[in-house]
Amino acid sequence: MGAMNVNLCGIELDNPIIPASGTFGYGYEFAELYDINCLGSFSFKGTTRDPRFGNPTPRIAECTAGMINAVGLQNPGVEKVISEELPKLKKVFHKPVMANVSGFSIEDYAYTCQKLDAQEQVGWLEVNVSCPNVHGGGMSFGTDPKAAAEVTKAVKAVTTKPVIVKLSPNVTDIVSIAKACEDAGADGISLINTLLGMRIDLNRRKPVIANKMGGFSGSAIFPVAVRMVYQVANAVNIPVVGMGGVSSAEDVLEMMLAGATAVEVGAANLVNPYICRDMVEDLPRVMDKYRVNNLNEIIGGAK
Amino acid sequence: MKQSIFEIVSNQALTANVYRMELRGDTSAITAPGQFVNIQLDGMYLRRPISVCDVQGDILTIVYKVVGKGTEAMSRMESGKLDILTGLGNGYDLTLAGEKPVLLGGGVGVPPMYLLARKLREQGKEVSVILGFNTKDEIFYEQEFKALGCAVTVTTVDGSYGLKGFVTDALKTMDYTHFYTCGPEPMLKAVYRASVTSGQMSFEERMGCGFGACMGCSCKTLTGYKRICKDGPVMMKEEILWAQ
Numbered sequence: 001m002g003a004m005n006v007n008l009c010g011i012e013l014d015n016p017i018i019p020a021s022g023t024f025g026y027g028y029e030f031a032e033l034y035d036i037n038c039l040g041s042f043s044f045k046g047t048t049r050d051p052r053f054g055n056p057t058p059r060i061a062e063c064t065a066g067m068i069n070a071v072g073l074q075n076p077g078v079e080k081v082i083s084e085e086l087p088k089l090k091k092v093f094h095k096p097v098m099a100n101v102s103g104f105s106i107e108d109y110a111y112t113c114q115k116l117d118a119q120e121q122v123g124w125l126e127v128n129v130s131c132p133n134v135h136g137g138g139m140s141f142g143t144d145p146k147a148a149a150e151v152t153k154a155v156k157a158v159t160t161k162p163v164i165v166k167l168s169p170n171v172t173d174i175v176s177i178a179k180a181c182e183d184a185g186a187d188g189i190s191l192i193n194t195l196l197g198m199r200i201d202l203n204r205r206k207p208v209i210a211n212k213m214g215g216f217s218g219s220a221i222f223p224v225a226v227r228m229v230y231q232v233a234n235a236v237n238i239p240v241v242g243m244g245g246v247s248s249a250e251d252v253l254e255m256m257l258a259g260a261t262a263v264e265v266g267a268a269n270l271v272n273p274y275i276c277r278d279m280v281e282d283l284p285r286v287m288d289k290y291r292v293n294n295l296n297e298i299i300g301g302a303k
Numbered sequence: 304m305k306q307s308i309f310e311i312v313s314n315q316a317l318t319a320n321v322y323r324m325e326l327r328g329d330t331s332a333i334t335a336p337g338q339f340v341n342i343q344l345d346g347m348y349l350r351r352p353i354s355v356c357d358v359q360g361d362i363l364t365i366v367y368k369v370v371g372k373g374t375e376a377m378s379r380m381e382s383g384k385l386d387i388l389t390g391l392g393n394g395y396d397l398t399l400a401g402e403k404p405v406l407l408g409g410g411v412g413v414p415p416m417y418l419l420a421r422k423l424r425e426q427g428k429e430v431s432v433i434l435g436f437n438t439k440d441e442i443f444y445e446q447e448f449k450a451l452g453c454a455v456t457v458t459t460v461d462g463s464y465g466l467k468g469f470v471t472d473a474l475k476t477m478d479y480t481h482f483y484t485c486g487p488e489p490m491l492k493a494v495y496r497a498s499v500t501s502g503q504m505s506f507e508e509r510m511g512c513g514f515g516a517c518m519g520c521s522c523k524t525l526t527g528y529k530r531i532c533k534d535g536p537v538m539m540k541e542e543i544l545w546a547q
Contacts, residue, residue: 033304060519062348071518074528209507269512270342270516
């Protein structure tokens, strides 16, 4: 069996498979089904400074080979995440976890990241400057290189752990934003967040989602994600975490060939709750099939 | 929750757009009436959540209405296998029923009342059932509830069968210890206002996962934010906070 371990910003992962934020909660629902310690890590539900209910429902729409969500960063706020969720998470997951953070101001990001940085279980901070479902924050920081750099700088100034900035695909030039984050001190880049999308109900002649638009994810977006991971990985010298429509062990290899050091899996968890475990189990077979002895050798291998 | 493969045993129309499907498989995760299953369908990305109508041994019965592409595809299935997540949702609490519970089902909210009625009858309860439909052609399961020994009242909005009006028109004349209901939200609101006891109400929402991971179906209640799929779909009357 080939080597599946990878090193993400100085932390060793048993394998590169990481359930993505917002599709895995704090892990307990999945820990009821299987031992989630088989995963490389996971990125927990996006955390903000204050508690948030999120958007009105309906928040979900079906699409061909994907879905749209407009949850809107529902979470209990950083204090409760630390006092209530992390102790429970600790019981079911014993590896470093990725803390996903969103904000509505640079101060918000810094405040929340500083709090989570101090938690022993947290391995990385994944700074989400790309949520398409909240107004006056989230994605607005990720669509401008200067703003993305400012958030990165502010978070780096108050944290000690690796900072991975999660980027939005809803931009003209993702490479310039990734470079701006790297220059501002980011330790890694993760991409892509969801693509802004919309569905309209023919009977009601209204948007399916109450928030009208939402983030499109699922296997349909995989080619867009591979392309953007490829572009960013070829432009920066820090590790890239690839995500967007990943649904199989073959997809993991493809993302890594595009330049990803690790791979996040999002919407697929909602359809098949066992998919990440199945991908971890299937990875050795797929590595054999494509003659991969060590995953590290294929990172960015597609030229 | 359990993921397993079920085999379609039968699938037949009950009305113009309501179907009953019987499936054979591992039903062990289904522990209470009012729970639902989430069904994967070829060509559809998200699973389709459908309430459990009955479960006996390894046979799961669902009764569903054709409302979109997914249920349309289901209605055309004659045989084959389906990947289903079972044991989802909290389900109804039978211990609160008292001696004379009343069950109110509206339209496609009728099916989950069946397993509930059967369980309550097995406990020797005096069960009244009110089934609400728009018109005579939409009625299903009246005889099935009667066969369980329930006192059944059917209401139709247009008066083409049974009592003319809504389920609440029948409820007003009844003497009961607790209510259980499932149906469209305007009906739930009406039952909420018309009922004179505590009760349990089952809610519906568009879901992403169906097992509590995505926060797609959250609602606000007097006891905090809840996920319809995981903390519900059944809520106590006393905790409901109606959206404005």
